[in-house]
Amino acid sequence: MEALTIHEAAQTTGWTPRMLRYIERIGLIEPARTESGYRQYGAGELQRLRTLRELLAEHEIGLGDVAFALRLRRDEALDGAVDSWLEAEPQRPETVSADEWLRWEQEKHARIIAALTTNETMETAA
Amino acid sequence: MEALTIHEAAQTTGWTPRMLRYIERIGLIEPARTESGYRQYGAGELQRLRTLRELLAEHEIGLGDVAFALRLRRDEALDGAVDSWLEAEPQRPETVSADEWLRWEQEKHARIIAALTTNETMETAA
DNA sequence: CCAACCTTGACACAGCTTTGATAAGGTTGT
């Protein structure tokens, strides 16, 4: 036996067994099962359970939000529909020039990397 | 002057004034205001209100879901964090080498003990 | 100046989400 049971996994990750089942039910983490149906949490799942906790805490989001993000990623039609609805959003302070927009897009990637590789709040306050 | 008041906008879009205020509160559609604070719905907003209805109905999602998608789009750090968490999704026990597994097993007990002594919110075994 | 709008704020309620507890029964290791 190389995987942890649900109680062991709960203990090492800080969740409760109940929540582990719930997290499975909403499709976030689905551990393998033994012949007889016992859940088996492997190292990958344990790691993801821990980072999931951090994700929720650091950004004040809920499990349902992550589940929705997953749904977006799996349902291309939905993703496109939502995205194109948001795309039309005329909320920007003022219409930016094509130049500014291009630059924004180019810097976007760098900002994401930065956000992921630093633990600090990025105060690149424009 | 071609902007509609909240009641007029509600009637032409199928929402209620109450919901239009709610939709504004969660950041989805924020109409301009007159000097005295009256909401002014323009053609663009009316169109978006109608397509928002379709979006929700066609994909069985809620306003909160769209609000979250908007948040993702505005908060790059959050978007990156969620995305990278989901990225690791296909991780399964067998993706981990036997070496790592062995080490994991050896440390398992210590981890559980540590988790128990540093996190007393889980006094299960009730 | 008055009716008919608008504003924000609050109370209310159904329904869904999140989480716990408990029951009835199967699996496992010693």
Place this chain on the structure above:
DNA sequence: ACAACCTTATCAAAGCTGTGTCAAGGTTGG
């Protein structure tokens, strides 16, 4: 063979979402 796990299903409670309605007061147009 028995304790200590595991499973699913169900009941329950706290909290959030979506929505209506009403109140107190400001704005507007005829």
